[in-house]
Amino acid sequence: MSKPAAVIAIDLPAGLLEDLRRSVTPIVTGPDPAAVDAALPRAEGILCSALFPMDGARLALAPNLRVIANFGVGYNNVDLEAATARGIAVCTTPGVLSGAVADLTMALILAIARRLFENAAYARGGGWARREPPPALGWDPAGKTLGIVGFGRIGQAVALRARAFGMEVIYHDLVTAPVEGLEDCRPVPLAELLELADVVSLHVNLDPSTHHLIGAAELARMKPTAWLINTARGPVVDQAALREALASRQIAGAALDVLDPEPPAADEPLLAMENVIVLPHIGSATVETRAAMRDLAVRNLVAVLTGRTPPACVNP
C-alpha cells in the first residue's frame, strides 16, 4: 500500500526523517514556500513552522490535506475555521516549550532589572576602561509585582520562576480558578494588572480577541517605571502605540521577542530605541526544546496520516 504523501516544510535531522519515512512519503523537505506550494496539491499532510502561513489561499492549493502539524504551540498561522470546516486536523506542540519560553521571559526580567545590556555595552565600548561613569543602578526583582497576561502553561511557568525570585505575581486570564501550587498568584482585571505591575508579561495566544490587546489606552495605564515583555506574538501589541509610549517614556521600556511583522523592516524604529530590547523570536530556541518540538510535531503528523489520534490537536 502506498504511504500518504506529506510536505515537511521544516528541516528535520536525518534520523527523524528516516523514522518518518516508515509511515509517510515526504514529497518536499525544507521551508521554501515555492517548493511547498508546488507540492501541496499532492499532500495529505504538512509539517510546518507555527509562523508559516496556512491561510485560505494555501489551503486551497491542498485539496487532499488531512493534517497541519505545526512546529510550535501557536496556530495563528492557520485559518482554523477553514481547516476545521474541511475536517483538517490542526496540531501543535504544547507543553514541551513552556519551560524554554518561561526561562527566556525570566532572563529578560533579570536582564532589565540588572541593566545587563547597558552594562555589557558600557564595558565592551571601553567606558569601564576609560573610567567613565557606569550605567545607573539596577533594581531587585524581590518585592516587585509581575503582571502576567494569559495564565496558561507558559504564564504559569513564568510565575513559578518569578516567585522563586521573590516577585509578587498577579495575572489576568479568562480562567480565574486557583492553580495548584500557584494559589498565591492573584487574578485581577486587566486594567488593575496594568496599573499595579512593575513588569507586564504577555502570554496569550494570538486570535481576534487578543489582537492589539495592548494598545494606547492600556499602555497609558502602566506605571512610567514599568516594562512590557512580549514573548507571545507581535500583533498582541499595537506596535505603533508602543513606539509612541516608548519614545515619550510613558513606560520605561520593552523587551520584545516577537514583532509585527516578522522579520521587521530594517528601519523599524524599535530596533534602535535605547529602552527596547529586541530578540529574533527565540522563545523556544534551545537544542533540547527544539528536538522535543520536532518529535511531537512528527508524532502528530504520523498519527493523523495513519488513522490514529494525534497527541495534540486543537480542533478535535
Ligand code: DGY
Ligand atoms: C510557538 O511555538 O508558537 C513559537 O512562538 C514559535 O513560533
